[in-house]
Amino acid sequence: MNFTEKGIGFIGAGNMASALIKGIIASSLFNHDMIKASDSNPEKIRALSNSYKVEGILSNRELCNACNIIVLSIKPQVMAMVLEEIKGAINKNHLVISIAAGIRINAIETILGADVPVIRVMPNTPALVQMGVSAIAAGGAVNVDHLNIALDILKAVGNVFTVDEAMMDAVTAVSGSGPGFVFRLMECIVEAAQKQGFDQETAKNMVINTFLGAAMLAQKTATPLSELRKMVTSPGGTTEAGLKYMDENKIGDILEGMIEAAKKRSVELGKKE
Structure with a gap:
């Protein structure tokens, strides 16, 4: 399956989502009409749509049905609630990329299913000017194609390193903070x-x-x-x-x-x- 054919969706329309969208459009990885975003704040969706001509969607589940690459660009405090909301709309044909600090891969897999490909990312704020440093760790269902897609997305906003998830707390301290x-x-x-x-x-x-x-x-x-x-x-x-x-x-x-x-x-x- 071509994991880019249905496009990419961002749950959470904050600064990091904006940085990633800006980068992947500039790198021609996705056209703006293949990018969608949802957020609990309609103003944030409107701002993203105005800036990058992407489609704003109010429902997280609807976004998951429309896209097969899902970026969880949300606060750690709301992760469990969002995962419970979308779990029926996510399956093994999706690729889930989480940029929420501190949230382990197995915590996401426990709710969405162990067969769902999950990649955990720790980016940093210089991604806002395409000079970021990101580290990525892969879950058990992730294959080479999934990993390459995630690498391409993160390379659009800077440098990327692949690490074991056990190193993510150290990554957060060094490059994240x-x-x-x-x-x-x-x-x-x-x-x-x-x-x-x-x-x-x-x-x-x-x-x-x-x-x-x-x-x-x-x-x-x-x-x-x-x-x-x-x-x-x-x-x-x-x-x-x-x-x-x-x-x-x-x-x-x-x-x-x-x-x-x-x-x-x-x-x-x-x-x-």
Whole structure:
């Protein structure tokens, strides 16, 4: 069966659904007339329809009957309720892709059926500008065709990694929550720059472009991160002084604890499913 022939449906019309729809239309993976979306908020459906000319559907079950690829782009707190609603409309001929944080594959399979192909995805918000990082894990009924379709959908909004589901809590902590951590670091450096006399806008632009340039340099060279750091660090220089202060204040321990705290919370959310 061609799993793309009936199109793709999004249950949940929030920011991540919008990012994915934008990406798959831009990549010509699906035409806009093959994309449908449902949401409990009619305003969100209307906004998606206006932006991307996709069909809005008020009923989740109707959407499942109309599409054979279903993306669950909903909050973890409402997942069980939505699954109970659609379970009679989902079968082994569907592909279900969940981007709900913390929801295990077996929790979805328990309600929809073990023969339903389920793929769990952890995306992140830079997908909104097609620069996302997504990790995917496959359920027991997923075959190579299912996996390739999911990879194509996620590649439309950035980079994709295939992982064992056991790694998903760590993925959530590193790349899922990662943009929030980076933004907080950027905020702090902007505030520090303002204390040195820069106005807010200049400080913000300096920091954003410094992070962007450093990331691009790391991406485009095969040089280890430690070596890139050393390239900027002259003995007795300003960078060395700043790095010494960071190390004396145990920046490594702080960041390790940050990742551990985020991972722990992801595990806790999974237990509440």
